[in-house]
Amino acid sequence: MKAVELAKTYDPKDFEARIYQAWEEGKAFSPAAEGKGFTIVMPPPNVTGILHMGHALNNTLQDIIIRHRRMRGWRALWVPGTDHAGIATQNVVERQLAKEGLRRQDLGREAFIKRTWEVKERHHEIIVRQLRRMGCSCDWDHERFTMDEGLSKAVRESFVTLYERGLVYKGQYLVNYCPKCGTALADDEVEYENTPGKLYDVRYPYADGSGYITVATTRPETMFGDVAVAVNPADERYKDIVGRKLVLPLCGREIPIIADAFVSLEFGTGMVKITPAHDPNDWECGRRHGLEAINLLNPDGTLNENVPEKYRGLDPVAARKLVVEDLEAGGYLVKVTDHAHDVGHCYRCGTIVEPYLSDQWFVSMRGMADKALKALQDGEISFHPKRWENTYMRWLEGIRDWCISRQLWWGHRIPVWYCQDCGEMIVSRTDPDECPKCHSHRLEQDPDVLDTWFSSWLWPFSTLGWPGKTQDLADFFPTQTLVSAYDIIFFWISRMIMASEEFMGKAPFKDIVITGLVRDKQGRKMSKSLGNGIDPIDVIDQYGADAMRFTLCYLAAQGQDVQVDMDSFKLGSRFANKIWNAVRYLLLNMEGRKLVSITPDKFSAFDKWIYSRLNKAIATVDSALDAYRFNEAAQAVHSFFWNDFCDWYVEAVKQRLTQGSDDEKDFSVSIMVDILQKSMRLMHPFIPFVTEEIWGQLPGVEGLLATASYPEVDPAFDFKEDEELVGALQEAVRLVRATRSQMGIANDKKLRVVIRPAAGYAGSSLFEEEKGLMASFMGAGELTVDLDGSIDTSQAFPSSALGFEVFTFVKEAVDVPSEIKKLEATIAKNQKSLEGTMKKLSNEQFLANAKSEAIEKEKAKKAEFEELIRQAKEHIAQLEKL
RNA sequence: GGAGGAUUAGCUCAGCGGGAGAGCGCUUGCCUUACAAGCAAGAUGUCACAAGUUCAAUCCUUGUAUCCUCCACCA
Numbered sequence: 001m002k003a004v005e006l007a008k009t010y011d012p013k014d015f016e017a018r019i020y021q022a023w024e025e026g027k028a029f030s031p032a033a034e035g036k037g038f039t040i041v042m043p044p045p046n047v048t049g050i051l052h053m054g055h056a057l058n059n060t061l062q063d064i065i066i067r068h069r070r071m072r073g074w075r076a077l078w079v080p081g082t083d084h085a086g087i088a089t090q091n092v093v094e095r096q097l098a099k100e101g102l103r104r105q106d107l108g109r110e111a112f113i114k115r116t117w118e119v120k121e122r123h124h125e126i127i128v129r130q131l132r133r134m135g136c137s138c139d140w141d142h143e144r145f146t147m148d149e150g151l152s153k154a155v156r157e158s159f160v161t162l163y164e165r166g167l168v169y170k171g172q173y174l175v176n177y178c179p180k181c182g183t184a185l186a187d188d189e190v191e192y193e194n195t196p197g198k199l200y201d202v203r204y205p206y207a208d209g210s211g212y213i214t215v216a217t218t219r220p221e222t223m224f225g226d227v228a229v230a231v232n233p234a235d236e237r238y239k240d241i242v243g244r245k246l247v248l249p250l251c252g253r254e255i256p257i258i259a260d261a262f263v264s265l266e267f268g269t270g271m272v273k274i275t276p277a278h279d280p281n282d283w284e285c286g287r288r289h290g291l292e293a294i295n296l297l298n299p300d301g302t303l304n305e306n307v308p309e310k311y312r313g314l315d316p317v318a319a320r321k322l323v324v325e326d327l328e329a330g331g332y333l334v335k336v337t338d339h340a341h342d343v344g345h346c347y348r349c350g351t352i353v354e355p356y357l358s359d360q361w362f363v364s365m366r367g368m369a370d371k372a373l374k375a376l377q378d379g380e381i382s383f384h385p386k387r388w389e390n391t392y393m394r395w396l397e398g399i400r401d402w403c404i405s406r407q408l409w410w411g412h413r414i415p416v417w418y419c420q421d422c423g424e425m426i427v428s429r430t431d432p433d434e435c436p437k438c439h440s441h442r443l444e445q446d447p448d449v450l451d452t453w454f455s456s457w458l459w460p461f462s463t464l465g466w467p468g469k470t471q472d473l474a475d476f477f478p479t480q481t482l483v484s485a486y487d488i489i490f491f492w493i494s495r496m497i498m499a500s501e502e503f504m505g506k507a508p509f510k511d512i513v514i515t516g517l518v519r520d521k522q523g524r525k526m527s528k529s530l531g532n533g534i535d536p537i538d539v540i541d542q543y544g545a546d547a548m549r550f551t552l553c554y555l556a557a558q559g560q561d562v563q564v565d566m567d568s569f570k571l572g573s574r575f576a577n578k579i580w581n582a583v584r585y586l587l588l589n590m591e592g593r594k595l596v597s598i599t600p601d602k603f604s605a606f607d608k609w610i611y612s613r614l615n616k617a618i619a620t621v622d623s624a625l626d627a628y629r630f631n632e633a634a635q636a637v638h639s640f641f642w643n644d645f646c647d648w649y650v651e652a653v654k655q656r657l658t659q660g661s662d663d664e665k666d667f668s669v670s671i672m673v674d675i676l677q678k679s680m681r682l683m684h685p686f687i688p689f690v691t692e693e694i695w696g697q698l699p700g701v702e703g704l705l706a707t708a709s710y711p712e713v714d715p716a717f718d719f720k721e722d723e724e725l726v727g728a729l730q731e732a733v734r735l736v737r738a739t740r741s742q743m744g745i746a747n748d749k750k751l752r753v754v755i756r757p758a759a760g761y762a763g764s765s766l767f768e769e770e771k772g773l774m775a776s777f778m779g780a781g782e783l784t785v786d787l788d789g790s791i792d793t794s795q796a797f798p799s800s801a802l803g804f805e806v807f808t809f810v811k812e813a814v815d816v817p818s819e820i821k822k823l824e825a826t827i828a829k830n831q832k833s834l835e836g837t838m839k840k841l842s843n844e845q846f847l848a849n850a851k852s853e854a855i856e857k858e859k860a861k862k863a864e865f866e867e868l869i870r871q872a873k874e875h876i877a878q879l880e881k882l
Numbered sequence: 883g884g885a886g887g888a889u890u891a892g893c894u895c896a897g898c899g900g901g902a903g904a905g906c907g908c909u910u911g912c913c914u915u916a917c918a919a920g921c922a923a924g925a926u927g928u929c930a931c932a933a934g935u936u937c938a939a940u941c942c943u944u945g946u947a948u949c950c951u952c953c954a955c956c957a
Contacts, residue, residue: 557896
């Protein structure tokens with residue numbers, strides 16, 4: 001066999017792009033023709049921007065899951081796609097237009113939408129390129145967009161079906177309204193921010209001129225919409241005035257005083273002006289009392305014809321200033337106090353949200369929420385980590401109807417038409433061209449579009465062809481695992497479950513994996529405005545996709561936020577480099593070798609040891625990944641490959657490779673190849689590029705690693721006893737190395753070492769067998785295993801382990817007093833441990849209550865401490881003789 | 883106001899009812915022909931504080947403190 005030269009330095013840029021292309025050309029990510037289906041749908045990124053570190057984390061974890069399953073023989077499908085992100089995308093385009101001095105109305109609906117599609121295409125290109133660079137093994141043949149033809153059909157089907165079931169209705173309602181975006185927002189699209197403001201105490205005179213009362217308000221400009229003043233019925237102060245009439249200052253309208261329990265006794269004056277059209281609480285209160293709601297706002301957020309003329313056309317902030325001036329001038333303003341309170345802002349553009357009375361479409365949620373709750377209670381779905389189940393339940397229990405209409409142009413237009421002649425409303429799966437009632441052709445479609453989440457809540461089945469009865473649905477639905485950050489549990493996850501229960505009769509997935517957020521090293525959320533974000537592409541450019549993926553996975557402890565900076569990714573980078581070089585070493589030794597069959601009867605202790613360790617690593621990875629404990633899996637492969645394989649096994653093999661016979665060399669190389677190719681398979685889900693690149697260079701392998709089988713625990717290669725004994729051997733090596741290091745003995749100075757096992761110690765023969773290897777590890781010129789205690793070690797420096805003692809002949813270098821001091825410290829430490837153990841063992845309660853293993857363990861510890869103390873004492877005596 | 887999370891080595895974080903861990907950083911010695919992005923040997927901790935449960939608490943319970951999220955919201 002010839003040597004294969006791997007590039008001397010690991011540089012991911014040399015191969016990552018080429019490898020991804022090979023995967024695509026090899027159809028590596030298409031689901032296998034057979035096997036049990038395993039599906040993940042990717043949370044579709046918005047087409048407004050580029051992917052950030054949170055996406056990198058998310059998609060890395062999904063990719064690890066799907067690659068792991070694919071290699072274990074599942075029929076794995078990962079569905080990618082993007083979301084049209086109604087408000088966000090429309091805002092991007094409107095901002096562009098604003099730079100040109102245009103508004104969307106200047107273009108008209110059709111041209112505006114066309115332009116938005118162009119933006120979508122551009123961002124889409126960037127996003128899919130980024131996903132490819134991260135190594136995401138999604139099936140691009142299954143890629144979907146929330147506004148493509150199939151998904152639009154699904155949206156329409158779901159709307160009309162819900163309408164037919166009486167679950168969609170149109171109603172006048174007080175909604176959150178963003179004047180800038182010009183659209184209603186769902187409750188959870190409003191972000192509250194504590195904002196300094198003022199509380200104004202304002203006098204409202206009695207209609208009969210007999211004085212006045214004082215109300216407190218933060219928004220005096222809404223007083224023109226007041227229809228009452230409310231007090232708490234239990235408020236002794238105001239018992240007698242309920243029912244009396246007041247006159248509104250500045251406009252002269254009469255309003256009554258009513259009693260309602262929602263009014264707080266403590267806050268302000270205990271009197272609240274009721275403005276149903278501009279405050280959610282007042283809206284509820286107004287409904288309870290059958291009061292009119294007077295809308296004061298135009299759709300653009302300015303005041304309308306329901307206010308006195310001088311205030312019309314002003315925005316609320318300007319109007320407030322003027323109203324306050326006028327109140328003061330009229331002697332109505334009692335006092336102004338500073339008052340910080342939470343003000344709602346649009347989650348997309350940050351504008352202050354106004355409660356706004358308008359016609360909107362709603363979905364009744366109660367029934368669906370109950371089904372979604374039941375799905376959790378029945379164990380149909382589960383969250384990882386589990387604590388999110390509470391969050392999910394509490395939200396569903398308190399759910400309110402969902403406002404789904406948005407006054408935007410970019411999105412799924414509501415499938416409702418109005419007959420211009422007879423006023424008939426038509427809700428239809430297909431575009432109607434005639435009124436069913438009056439046969440008029442003058443039909444106009446509802447101008448509004450649907451909330452973005454109204455398409456994404458169908459994502460797990462709409463992407464598989466619903467409402468059609470497709471083979472994909474049969475093969476891949478329901479999906480298994482959903483990976484998402486916690487910030488969209490309400491927006492998206494809960495709604496997907498409700499939609500799926502409603503339309504498919506079952507939950508859309510089984511496991512919901514909630515990841516943490518990626519933060520900077522100060523713990524701040526990465527955001528554009530702070531400029532503290534790290535671009536995944538920068539990380540990939542600098543360290544490679546493998547490095548980024550491995551680092552994120554290593555840090556992703558169940559749902560905890562991860563804090564990273566650019567340097568954090570050195571962890572993964574160094575690991576990839578280590579792998580690269582380990583393989584290079586093997587390939588450099590392939591020259592002239594031939595692969596032979598690997599038979600355990602020819603194994604050395606180290607061979608057995610490394611196979612046992614490999615088995616353990618495989619078992620750990622499988623169980624950790626199945627439980628979504630990503631960091632545990634990453635740590636397992638890291639320590640197996642680096643500490644076990646590179647630090648010990650390869651070092652051990654070097655002996656045979658330089659000194660062994662041809663047969664021994666062939667055998668060693670064959671095992672190395674075997675371990676390496678299994679390691680590549682084991683590690684591939686985590687670091688797919690470098691393992692695939694190496695796979696292509698390893699002898700005796702075929703095809704792509706991405707579609708190779710995952711290694712399995714092999715009981716025939718499990719050697720528990722040898723594994724333990726090699727552990728003791730390593731301990732002996734460490735003792736000598738420590739002695740050498742502590743005493744400042746140069747590495748090239750060969751030492752004489754004697755190992756003296758305790759009588760009957762199980763590792764004695766191993767020490768004898770591996771004398772040469774141990775001597776090399778220790779830098780020993782002469783290593784003797786003293787089985788009968790006959791060797792004179794009185795001139796040697798002693799150290800002890802459980803079961804054996806190691807004597808190093810370093811007389812000339814020993815600093816006797818300080819070594820004795822160390823040994824005394826060792827004795828003191830062990831003495832203390834022994835006391836603790838003795839205390840336990842003499843405690844009758846402990847003996848009576850503790851598990852028998854715990855007692856056995858404690859007894860073993862006692863023996864251990866005693867032995868170590870005995871040895872140390874002996875060693876002090878010995879040192880004193882030196 | 884409600885809920886959740888965090889508090890472990892200088893930093894970022896694992897872990898766990900019975901002897902405190904990793905990576906990075908730091909110290910010391912090594913260019914040992916795979917890797918100096920490396921090898922070897924080290925140092926560093928009242929596991930936030932207090933009480934309780936337990937034979938046994940860093941781990942479970944309760945409370946306290948500090949920090950961070952989310953939800954709700956009083957004009």
